[in-house]
Amino acid sequence: MQNLLKILLRYSNxxxxxxxxxxxFLLIVFNNAYPRSSVLSTANDFVAWQNTLVSEVSGYLSLRSENEALAAENADLRNQISSISSEQTGEDIHFMPAKVVQMTTDELHNYLTINRGSNDGIRVGQGVRNAEGAVGIVRTVGRNYSVVLPLINTHTNLSCRFTKNDYIGTLQWDGKDSRFALLADVATHMVVNTGDTIVTSGLSPVFPEGIPVGIVENSILNEGDSYYTIRVRLNTNFKRLKYVEVVQNAAQDELEELENGMD
Amino acid sequence: MEWTKQIGRYVVVMLLQVLLFDQLQLWGACHPYIYILCLLMMPITLPHNVDMLIGALVGLVMDVFCNSLGVHTAACILVMFIRPYLIGALVNDKDRLNEQISLRSIGMEAILRYVVIMVIIHHLMVFALAAWSWSHIGFVLLETLVSSLVTILIIIGYNILKYR
Structure with missing residues (x-):
């Protein structure tokens, strides 16, 4: 016993x-699987406040281009309102505007922080879009800020479909270029052309159907493969993302409950 | 008095890290983590265990700013574990180790070797753990090379300016 104690003391360092x-390492593993800690992330009020400060200062330096982007976004929103009011989908979807206060674009696991949290009704799993197209999925929610997993994070999977024939694929990112992502699971019997439009599939409650994602840049079919390797040029320019909207689907809870009940 | 100075420097360096160096996304692969300057230059007077706990704390704070819980923590603990052994191997004159580790206390050759080895270990560990897969190994090595170079230049430059 004494010897054991001696050994333990000797190697205590x-x-x-x-x-x-x-x-x-446990922190890393659990954070990769369920990053739900709003205190130990940029959803933390103090950390996000610091990021807000930085984005306020840099915001003044880019007011002109920001105004142009806002004008374009307004026009796009008006178009959306008219199209939404004309169609009767029966879905109750609300768009919550938010400002991006922090964002990385050139790491493997990019994140962005937005200035809306649980106080504004933001919940984990809600979709995030902007005027250009889909942006990402809410991953961690703090009281006033949330962390969003963008399409350009190697952990992200997004179900998408071709507008021309409704074939489904999964959008993933290879960690290389923030302008492009890869579309997986598209079987070879379909013909893929450069310029085909990819939109959200609407199969999950995260995004409604038809939010633009990107267009096909090129597709490769290696001999013996049963799936295409498709490179998609993303609509969203992540390098200059400033304003986004969170998609709040009133039926999300019910749909998730149903899906969980199936397992 | 010495420790108030150390903590003061940590606050200033951390502000520079978060407000300046984390905002630079210049060459796609350059993320210098200059905050480890504070860990590297701390005097080796505390017990080794306490040193490692300080490392864990400093890493955890950095992780909160990077959304990478655990990554910087693991790298900083490793750096603080190796530190006394590396210094023991590089520095013969043990009397000088009561001061903080700087150009003045251990000399140009030793500080250069010390900073280069430590920064590369730290950056490699951070980028490898953040990638968490072998498929990005090329990018991880490039990131480590570019970012370490910048961090090393900054830490050595600081030493030359302040502790020649």
Whole structure:
């Protein structure tokens, strides 16, 4: 017993090192699987406040281009209102405007932080779009800020469909270029042309059907493959993302409950 | 008094890191983590265990700003674990280690080797853990190379300006 204690004391530094590293690795693993900690992320009020400050300052430096983007967005919104009022889909969908206060675009796991949180009714799993197209999915919600997983994060999967024939595929990102993503799971019996339009499929409650995602840049079919490798040019320009809208689908809870009930 | 200075420097360096260096997204692969300057230059007077706990804390704070819970924590703990052994191997004159580790206390050759080894270990660990897969190994190595170079230049430059 005494010898054991002696050994433990002798190697205590190493044991502390191992214990701390194990704790850090558990944090990484759990954060990759369920990043729900709103305190230990940029959804934290203080951290996000600092990011807001930075984006306020840089916002003044780019007012002109921002105004142009806002004007374009307004026009687009008016078009949307007219089209929405004309169709009777029966879906109760609300768009909550938000400002991007922090964003990375050149890492493998990019995130963006928006200035809306649980106080504004934001919930994990809601879709985020802007005037150009789909942006990402809400991943962590704090009281006043939320962290969004954009399309340009290697963890993101988004169900999409071709407008021309309604074939479904899964949009993923390869970590290389924030302008392009890859569309997987498209079987080879379909003909893919450059310039085909890709939109959200509406199969999950995250996004309603038909939000633009991108257009096909090129498609490769290696011999022996049963699926295409399709490169999609994303509609959304993540490098200059400033304003977004969170998609709040009133039926999301019910749909998720139904899906969970199936398992 | 020494520790108030150390904490003061940590606050200033952390502000620079978050407000300036995290905002630079210049060459796509350049993310210098200059905050480890504080860990590297801390005097080696505290018990080794306490050093590692400080490392864990500093890493955790950085993780909160990067949405990468655990990544910087793991890298900083490793850096703080290796530190006394590396310094022991690089510096013969043990009397000088009561001061903080700087150009003045250990000399140009030792500080250069020390900073280069530590920064590369730290950056490689951060980028590899953040990628969390072998499929991006090329990008991880490029990121490590470019970012380490900038961090090393800044830490050595700071030493030359302040502790020659």
């Amino acid at each position: 190493f044991l502390v090192f191992i214990a701390l590293e194990v704790a850090a």
